[in-house]
Amino acid sequence: MEEDNYLTRIVDEKIEKISDNSNVYSVGTVTGVKNFLIRVDGMDRVMFYEKINIGDKAIGYVSAIHENYVIVAIVDIKTPIIVGDMSYSTNTLFQGKYSNDAFGRIINIFGVDILSSKKFSSLIDLPIERPTIAIMDRTTVNRPLETGITGIDMLYPIGKGQRQLIIGDKRTGKTQILLDTIVNQKNKNVFCIYIALGKTKKEVKTVYKELVEKGAINYTIIVAAFNDDLPPVISLTPYFALSIAEEFMKSGRDVLVCIDDLKRHAEAYREISLLSNKTPGRDAYPADIFYTHSRLLEKGCQYKNGGSITILPVMETKGNDITDYISTNVISITDGQIVLSSKNFQKGEKPAINYGLSVSRLGGAVQTKELKEMGTQIRRKLLSYLERKSVYELVNEDEMSAELKNSFKEGEQILEKLRQYKFSTKTHQEMIDLFQDLFQKE
Amino acid sequence: MLIGRIISISELNVKMFLEDNAKVCLDEVLYCDLNGRRHRFEVVDIEENVISTIPFDSVIGLMKGLEVYKFSDKLDIEYSDEILGRVFNSYGEPIDQKPISSLNKRCVYDDIVTMENLNINSGLLYTGIKVIDFFAPLQKGYKMGLLGGAGVGKTVFIKELINNIYMKSKSSAVFIGVGERSREGKELYDEMLESNLLDKMSIVYGQMGENSVARSKAVYSGITLAEYFRDQKNQDVLLFIDNIYRFVQAKSEISNELKNVPVENGYPTTMISDISNVEERINSVDNGSITSFQAIYVPADDMTDEAVQSIITHLDGQLVLDRHIAEEGIYPAVDVFKTTSKAIDVRVVGERHYKLVERVLKYLTRYKELEEIIAVLGLEELSDNDKNVFYRSRKIRNYFSQPMFVAENYTNIKGKLVAIENVLNDIEGILDGKYDMVDESKFMYIGDLSELNIS
Incomplete structure (x- = not known):
């Protein structure tokens, strides 16, 4: 009881202080350091999510306000923080920095041109996160986004404003599908944003080099948070990149956003949550891991003014299992998934798409009539072939019915035609021509 | 103050x-x-x-x-005829840019149906979807769950039910979108508007881009609207909830942030009572009924998940969608072994239907066993009887695929309705060997077997 009174008194005093406090900027003292989460006492008047400077050592934002202290999550640190360091509020929310010179460059949320390690000269403040896009401001997704990959454009098409997941094990060609798609947007008036999350610097530089070589870099921005960046930075980067995309969309542009990858993002978010004492749920992820990804991917839409954001998130799996917690969460958010299989990859069937498990929820709605008619028929033939092959594999060829034999023959031809080497995208007309001989007009 | x-x-x-x-x-x-x-x-x-x-x-x-x-x-929502054709957010505010003139508001956490008023007698309600009418027929006032992991077709199924039942009936309907895609929410609204069907439907959206408080409240607001049609207008209401699992998920997020002790997998301590409070309101009374269709997301394809199991307890019937069947290209991807209904009872569906269900399940169980044998030995080693079971089962399996009206974009085939009488005749015919000479692929994505033109 005595302790209760004590607490009440403290709170009373604080509130009194607040009400007659006239200074706008408040100052606090660091009283605890737990990895990248800093406990600060004495900051009475800070906003949730306000930007905080810890001396000139580090920058962070307010991630929780408690009765008599606040928690600051550090996003950028120069020298180690010790207890007793002074912290200063800034009276502004934590925001990302963006420059219009970012096209063709690799950038981060601080407005740094990573290739030259310099800040851009003209920087604009952009909110890291914006309110969700209202239901009534969205319109139907019905324009195709051409990836140039036959197995996608014809069988599991992607529309402008769609969210299509690319999921598969390590080394199955996930990033390659993103690169092919970006390169295929050349002269199509689509801005591209490639978000690298928790990748090595080498990997990101390779992506950059490929895009330069293919002449795709001048309409692309690479937004990167490397694997040695602080978890809050990895966690915030995709939101910031989508904030940039939203800016373009609201001015009527079509934007393609690739997120590589969300598994790493989930892990960074889990790290922050567990360190902030949130209760672990399934696979030790916090309960709001679904919302973390759903509100991010809900930025993808066909907007009422004609602009759009298409999102291709990537998810890495283990042992070709797409039914683990995080993967199914994201599958349940996106408008479909392209599943890549390491078995197909090893067999040389590239792109290594598992046609049985892949889905596009928009289907023919984003295709031309011609491609839709052909695509649905070819897909039905292919799936029927794959299923029957697994059952009738051991049947003697002499005992097969004519229908079965024909289905097997056609199935093999379809698979052969779907093979496509990297950076050899096709136009829709080329795809239609390719499959003309297997298509029966209904 | x-x-x-x-x-x-x-x-x-x-x-x-x-x-x-x-x-x-x-x-x-x-x-x-x-x-x-x-x-x-x-x-x-x-x-x-x-x-x-x-x-x-x-x-x-x-x-x-x-x-x-x-x-x-307390949180409240409009409670008058003005809710017809309108779209609300979770907090009961219209979001379709039109004003509401009356202000008959009612708290969203209201009463539960008492045992005295509860009505449990009702007639059969057919949907025209072969697999559901045959394995899990519905009754008026029924609670039907549509279970499935991510991306196996729950939402398409819900939309097909809206198409087949709501569009043909005079009943009012309430659609609650909880933690699902905003794109789909807008598409449903647009489609209803275009086909002039919005006038007897009310919609509540708390979709996945909104915070967990919004997502959890959508269910309460939506049920209050359904209660209006049932209690004030004495109607037989159709209630579609996509997706009730998201309600539990949102509650978990809130509960964790309040530092309440969780149960398994981070679900909230109050999970079972939260679900019960909601489900007990979705019931029928003497002068009106609520027939509900609830999509249930199965996290990580794990049917033993506590939240999923707690919801199933309240259902009268369930339809389970399965990833492996979807992988084989058969839609709707229904796992008939896990699909059940309280109406599968000789007294409700009659002896013929009941016996046929039994026969089909027996065949399909044997088929599953045979699949394993064939994977090792091949088909030739089977007895003639088993060969029949094998081939006929595959035809039955294919027969239960069906073109859906709302899935024309995926199949390029117009949707079809099949009367239950035809389903029973067709199944009997396949089991009796009447279609042994027809190739199994002919049974895919058709309506009834009269399409095969076999005399």
Whole structure:
């Protein structure tokens, strides 16, 4: 009881202080350091999510306000923080920095041109996160986004404003599908944003080099948070990149956003949550891991003014299992998934798409009539072939019915035609021509 | 009147210190204004003079010391004919840019149907979807669950049911979108509007881009609308909920942020009572009924998940969608072994239907066993009897695929309705060997077997 009174008194005093406090900027003292989460006492008047400077050592934002202290999550640190360091509020929310010179460059949320390690000269403040896009401001997704990959454009098409997941094990060609798609947007008036999350610097530089070589870099921005960046930075980067995309969309542009990858993002978010004492749920992820990804991917839409954001998130799996917690969460958010299989990859069937498990929820709605008619028929033939092959594999060829034999023959031809080497995208007309001989007009 | 001041803030939990004479109750709605924006909070916990509240939307920019006032007693929603053809957010506010003139509001946490009023007699309700009418027929006032992992076709199924049942009936309907895609929400609205079917439907959306408080409240608001049609208009209401699992998920997020002790997998302590409170309201009374269709997301394809199991307890029937069947290209991808209904009873569906279900399940069980044998030995080694079982089972399996009206974009085939009589005849025919000479691929994506033109 005595302790209760004590607490009440403290709170009373604080509130009194607040009400007659006239200074706008408040100052606090660091009283605890737990990895990248800093406990600060004495900051009475800070906003949730306000930007905080810890001396000139580090920058962070307010991630929780408690009765008599606040928690600051550090996003950028120069020298180690010790207890007793002074912290200063800034009276502004934590925001990302963006420059219009970012096209063709690799950038981060601080407005740094990573290739030259310099800040851009003209920087604009952009909110890291914006309110969700209202239901009534969205319109139907019905324009195709051409990836140039036959197995996608014809069988599991992607529309402008769609969210299509690319999921598969390590080394199955996930990033390659993103690169092919970006390169295929050349002269199509689509801005591209490639978000690298928790990748090595080498990997990101390779992506950059490929895009330069293919002449795709001048309409692309690479937004990167490397694997040695602080978890809050990895966690915030995709939101910031989508904030940039939203800016373009609201001015009527079509934007393609690739997120590589969300598994790493989930892990960074889990790290922050567990360190902030949130209760672990399934696979030790916090309960709001679904919302973390759903509100991010809900930025993808066909907007009422004609602009759009298409999102291709990537998810890495283990042992070709797409039914683990995080993967199914994201599958349940996106408008479909392209599943890549390491078995197909090893067999040389590239792109290594598992046609049985892949889905596009928009289907023919984003295709031309011609491609839709052909695509649905070819897909039905292919799936029927794959299923029957697994059952009738051991049947003697002499005992097969004519229908079965024909289905097997056609199935093999379809698979052969779907093979496509990297950076050899096709136009829709080329795809239609390719499959003309297997298509029966209904 | 000033109620108190904010003393702590985290994403889903804002604590306030009460003024000396301020009195608050649970579920009361409070607000504070900051930079021209109104933030609202609902009281969930009271301890001496400190209260915990959950914020209706983002807390970014909030500060300690902000003054909080009373907004209303409890969350409420319009309760009149004006809800027809309208779209609301979780908090009962219209979001379709049209005003509401009357203000007959009603609290969203209202009463539960008493045993005295509960009605459990009802007739069969066919959907025209072969697999559901045959394996899991519905009755009026029924609670049907559509279970499935991510991306196996729950939402398409719900939309097909809206197409087949709602569009053909005079009943009013309520659609509650909980934690699902905003794109689909808008598409449903547009489609209903275009086909002039919105006039007897009310929609509530708390979709996945919104915070967990919004997502959890959508269910309460939507059920209150359904109760209006049932209790005030004495109608047989259709209630579609996509997706009820998201309700539990949203509650988990809130519960964790309030530092309540979780049960397994991080689900909230109050999960079972939360689900019961909602499900017990979805019932029929003497003068009106609620027939509900509830999509249930199965996390990580794990049917033993506690939340999923707790919801299933309340259902009269369930339809389970399966990833392996979807992988084989058969849609709707129904796992007939897990699909059940209380109506599969000789007294309800009649002896013929009942016996046929038994026969089909026997065949399909044997087929599953045979599949394993064939994988090792091949087909030739089977006995003639088993060969028949094998080939006929594959035809039955294919027969239960069906072109859907709302899936024309995927199949390029127009949707089809099949009368239950035809389903029974067709199944009997296949089992008796009448179609042994027809190739199995002919059975895919058709209506009834008269399409095969076999004399």
